[in-house]
Amino acid sequence: MISLILHRVTRVIIHILLIFSIFLLLKGHNEPGGGFIAGLMASVSIVLVYLTYDIETVKRFMPISYPAMIALGLFFATGMGLGGVVLGYPFLTQTFDYFQIPLVGEIELATALIFDIGVFLTVVGATLLIISSIGEGS
Amino acid sequence: MNLQEIIVAFFLLVGIFFIITGTVGLLRLPDFYNRIHAPTKATTLGVSSTILGAVIHFYGFPPADGFKELLAILFIFLTAPVGAHMLAKAAYHSKIDLWKDTIVDERAGKRVIGEEKMPSEEKLEKEEEERTPE
């Protein structure tokens, strides 16, 4: 049951959606957004792809093992926390600083971003694992 | 009341007009295929102009910012028809009668794929009776 319109539209907006989700991820510290919202956003967009195409296509399009993605996400989140422990701070201590970068100007870099990326990866991995598992279970 | 406010008010009023039209259409039109026109068209327009109004309200006229909002308008224009299209297609597939306000089975015949779950004709009929909503 293929709908041409759906295919076309999906092909157009999927990129915008994914970019938007990255955008949500990056600005989460200062505006609404953050790892979880971004992760769900990305998942929903990939679900849209699942809805439009079939599982095999998605697999070709994105050859990712979701359990590994979950593991990676947890690794990022925990690893960030352990970094603090190694440096003599409590577990999960965050820090941030402002850097002057030529041309761009002052930007803020926070370790929280690493954590947020971990959240992002885990959420994407888990959500898609759930949905694709059910989809496949048929 | 300056010009900006007037423009905003105009857009908002247009927006709300379309929105209420869409809703009334959704409520009042006789059957599905009629009804689907109202919300998709009207609300798309209505929401777009509402957003425009808001953009002007916040960022002046012509707007200094508002990329995000304009993106939203773009998306609505892209996605709302697709949704409506899919829905209409689905409605067609589920054999919603064109002219009568028939009672519709929400999942009749969905068993095309799942062969092993294909129930007997009799059972299907029986289920159909049971399923009749409301």
Added chain:
Amino acid sequence: MIGLLAIIIGFLVGTGTYLILKKTAFKVALGLVLYGQAANLLIITMGGVKLGEPPIILREAGISYSDPLVQALILTAIVIGFGVTSYLLVLVYRAYQAHDSDSVDLFEEVDDK
């Protein structure tokens, strides 16, 4: 407003209760989702209703913000609720597959080998 919210919470809980008392696993799952939403709403009311701006700091003096902590809590609660609900849904569907019934009662001695 708080009265209104409390009534909505009451309705969510009441409807959730009505659903979880049903025999179908699917309905019970729905009821539990409603319960989760009631909990979220309850927590945010406890942060205070209509107290100021959204908790995104504007770096201006004299602005009062709404309670950010409850929002963070709810966010966590939503995610957890989502995870558990999805697992429950799949479990319901698998239990149906295994037993060919979506009744929520343990109609047989589950433990007998």
Added chain:
Amino acid sequence: MINNLAVYPILIPLVAAIIQLFFAKNTFVQRVLSVVSSALILIAVVFLYIDVRTNGIQVYWMSDWVAPFGITIVADLLACFMLFLSALASLAMSAYAMVDIDANREKYFHFPLFQLLLMGINGAFLTGDIFNLFVMYEVMLMASYVLLAHGSEARQLRGSLHYVMINLFASTFFLFGIGLIYGITGTLNMADIAVAVQNADPDTQGLLTAVSMMLFVVFGVKTALVPLFFWMPDAYPQPPVATAAMFAAIMTKVGVYSITRTFTLMFPGDEFTLTVIKIVAVASMLIGVLGAIAQTNFRRLLAFHSVSQVGFMVLGVGFFSPMGLAGSIYFVMHHSMIKSSLFLCSGIAERLTGNRDIKKMGGIIEKHPFYSALFLIAAFSLAGLPPFSGFFGKLILLFAGAELNEYIFLAAILVGGFLTLFSMVKIWQMAYWGKREPEFNKVKVGSFIWGIIILVGMSMVLAIFVQPVYDMVLEAAEQLLDPSQYINAVLRK
């Protein structure tokens, strides 16, 4: 350098789980890692205990934020005991799981899930923040949901339905409770809540009692107290034995721990609360064991016993005296060892006879006397016959009751003990006695009993060194009854 000891019991299993996830294909690494992780936790807990004994309650500020604002990890003596138990149980279960878990389950993340379960449990013991307690509960429960249905056997799926639903339901009430507490006190840190509760005006006091009752019901569901236990007997027989034993050993105790913590730290000594707790405890003691008597399924019987035994522990909390609480903690320790070893015993019996129904077993003692002896010790210990650990657990509670002149509870304890004995004797005479020439499946019992030996051995230690152990738990109980210690440590007053 700050002292990271307190957070290790949470970190080690988490890291182990992540590593195991990366080694998803290599089950050998996973197996070894789970044993190593449990052993490391055990070591860390011992050091933590020494630290707490010498330096007082250990407070650890997660993310380096001070107490009422960030999440605080608090290790007091009670937490140390619970952590010790969870580490011990997980060590024994890992040892058992090495030979018990089939390849399919191993392939689908049994070991990482087990480690995450452990992390949730340890987190629940350590956290000093009520919302974080909820989160840790959910980690633990989520892992338990998955482990319960792991394998997707038909009966597992159906048996775990109720478990998931009831616990999800109870978790919602937990959220309600947290929301209401936050509404009244404006804080989430348990020590801070305790302060706020102390300072609350009398009008609010009643509301707080009501909220605490809601929490009590929530924890009651998780612990399976009467009349909230119904999910448990259908759930615990489902998963593989090692998992079921872990559930019985430590997961129900998380609820007991939470009840203890809640009603000693946050809402201490309310007359109404204590009465409710005691009544519920007695009802659990008696009805749970009656349920056990009615069963012939080995594991269901044991699951029902947990209901009854939890009643004993909660009764100690209800006494709200140093001795009562000490008895409760001692009983928790005893029960976690004994009940898990009984579950492991049931697993071996199942393997031997291919059955779960004790009516269809028989004559195990003829072929496997040593294993039978281990079961017998555990069974009589559970029944509270001397000189095993269960006797001393009951003895402490009896003393506590007699000191408070609560003779009716004394009677309940004794009756509960008698009925427990009744059911244990029932298992013994049906499953272990019986045939002279029984026929069994070929099972290398020797490789299975190491976990049981560890646990039963520890329970014997508990019995023989009852005085030192009692002194230790009494110290913990006194610490509990003096919440200012906890509060001052957390809030750095």
Added chain:
Amino acid sequence: MFSVLWVVFIPFIFAALTPLIQKFIGEDRIGLWGVIAALLSFGGVLSLAGYGLGDEPLYVIYEWAPTFGLTLGFYIDGLSWLFAFLISGIGVLINLYAYWYLHKPDPFGRFFAYLLFFMGSMLGLVLSSNLIILIIFWELTTISSFLLIGYWSHTERARYGAVKSILVTSVGGLAMIGGAVILTVITGTAEFPELIKKAAFIQEHALFFPILLLLMLGAFSKSAQSPFHIWLPDAMEAPTPVSAFLHSSTMVKAGVFLIARVHPIFSGREEWILLIASIGLITMVLGAYYALRKVDLKAILAYSTVSQLGLMIMALGFADVLGAKATAFHIMNHAAFKGMLFLVVGIIDHETGTRDISRLSGLRFTMPKTAVLAFIGAFASAGIPLFNGFLSKELIFEAAYDQIGVASWMAVFPVFAVVGSILTFTYSMKIFFRVFYGEEAKELPKHPHDPPFGMLFSPGLLAAVTVIVGILPFIAERFVNAATAAITQQPADFYLTIWHGFTPALWMSVVTVAIGIVLYSRKALLEVLHSKPPFGLTVNAMYDWWYPNIMLGAEKLIGVFQSQKIRFYFMYILGMVVVLCGWVLIRDGHFRFIPHDLMHAETYEYLGALAFILATIGVALFRSRLAKVISLGVVGYMLCATFIVLRAPDLALTQLLVDIVTVILFVLVIYFLPQLKEVKESLSVKIRDLAVAGLTGAFVTVFVLAVYAHRHTTSVAEYFLDNAYELAGGTNVVNVILVDFRTFDTLGEIIVLAIAGLGVYALVRMGVAHKKKKDSSI
């Protein structure tokens, strides 16, 4: 000092080592190991004779758990030494006997391990100076007795007997624990010497009788006093050495021992006499009566033991010196002749294959040596002069006769003592004459002949003691005096002689024997006794009714709760929440209708709330599943709008996304689920559900409002608002809380999600019904 520990723990150690030793010396010879252990213990006991028979008792204490008054204390005086002597001495004989008695395929090692385990427990019981330690050993004897009775567990009867024994005796054991705990808490000690010092205080105490009753329940159940006597006859399913050792000469006397032990503490008050002497009396008569009615030799002996124990307990109940002395003497004598009788019965059983008195006769031709032993035992038991039983029975008669002087109603004691003795005489005669006289029995399962020397040795030795003490009683004098002194806490100095002169006791004996002979020789009279008793309800029948019915009852009770219908479980939980919390709310006056000022809201909020509520109700109301899900979607949108109204953009975003994903999930799942069936619910069920739902909804609303009225004035949230930007470098405070202030929560949250993902994956992939796409992995 060391030797005390030695005496008690040697048997335990040897028992524990049995499986190991068995591997070395072979199963056949493991009996020797038991004999060695028993001999070592016996030697230890003998080495303590100086304390046991002297004036100064030995009192050793090893601290164990002082908080509970637990000291591993040993107190060796005349009483405990007498018991220890009997236990270890008879233990040696029993081990010897068992060495010959057991035969394949019985597992020997286990038997001797149990036996030694029992012996150690029993020694610990009698030697300990501490009430709670005594109870610990007491329960150990219960356990070992359980194991020994069930030794031949493949027979139904053995299991029945074992279960009965442990259940009945542990009722008493638990009562004892209760009594001991209360006593310890009141007095602050559980040491007998200390308790004796506080006897006056205890006797004054308000809880005197409860404590006494609880302790005595233990003693009565162990010593098989009525109505707890039912377990003892069924315990005879144990191998005969066990019956001889545990169930006649030692373990069942633990109750007597306990009564003797606490005699100085409790015996001052009238309750003592009333309780103990009367229970003893009833048991004595009843036991003898039942013994007369039985045909199984071991059953006769079992009831005979019950009766004799009653006799001793009655004598102790008199709370005087004479009673104590009589008891002490009778304990010794009974142990000797009853143990011996059991061993003889064991021989008969072993050699003929039956114990049925109606099938056996004329054995004196084939088993002459056994006949001699049986003759001694039976006559001692009957209380015929020249045997030891006569002497101690005389003493008891004397003590009973003395009671008439105390109170006139107490004349029942001597009268019924005589009645009991007549019955005893009769069945004793029956044992001997029925089995060994008359025509030679045909059709026995085996051809009877005298057993090997090893089996005759033990009963022979006991028979010798029986006769020697019967003729030369002064041999036992020191034993009895020391024990009496220990029981009464007064110095005792008696002489035991065979001839007292024409005392009332002698006349009582004469009457006993005379009526006994008449009774035995008149078949008609015997038949009256043999006929069915007029009352049908016996304790045994009660037990047999109760045992399965408690299980059935429990099943029914649990069936009521454990309906396996989750809606009831939910209702219990809800009920508990509503009742407990609601009660407190009402109590404190927080329960009220919504005040007007809280209802203030904008018009659009009212309308939105209306839509929200409509959507919520829709979830419950719609019949089609998809409509339910759609309605749920609307609820999600409305929740999102609510979050916006409450100024929570992050939440709104999250709620939206989660809502969509949840809807997709639901749709995916209902795709696989069957259609909802139109379940016709009865009106009452609907009303019930609605009532529960309405009640809970209203309750939550009220609760929220009550709490809102008492909302906090300051909260930790202010700190986050103040510091989020400066200290954590973010302006979105919610996100800063999530990833910085409360990172650990977020970590936990993603772990939950990760587990859910992995769980779903495993759930779908594992187990039943994945028929296609098995190999594809994501």
Added chain:
Amino acid sequence: MIEYLALIILIIISLSIALCMIRVYKGPSTPDRVMALDTIAVNVLAFIVILSIVLGTEMFFDAVLVIAVIAFVGTVAISKYLMKGDIIE
């Protein structure tokens, strides 16, 4: 001025949402209900936009964008379900 207008519009929109609920209730077919759901999503979107004007904050526009993007994903999923095929092929 605009704020007052916005308030009135808010009332109309919320009324409109409530009216859409009537369509959800009436059905009669599932596509009708889905359509109502879609309309409600759009209405909520407009609601948020107007509310932003009332509250004078731009923080909610992310939500607007997200609704605009994803509301139709749900519709597509349900439509595919109605089309009797696999939802995810």
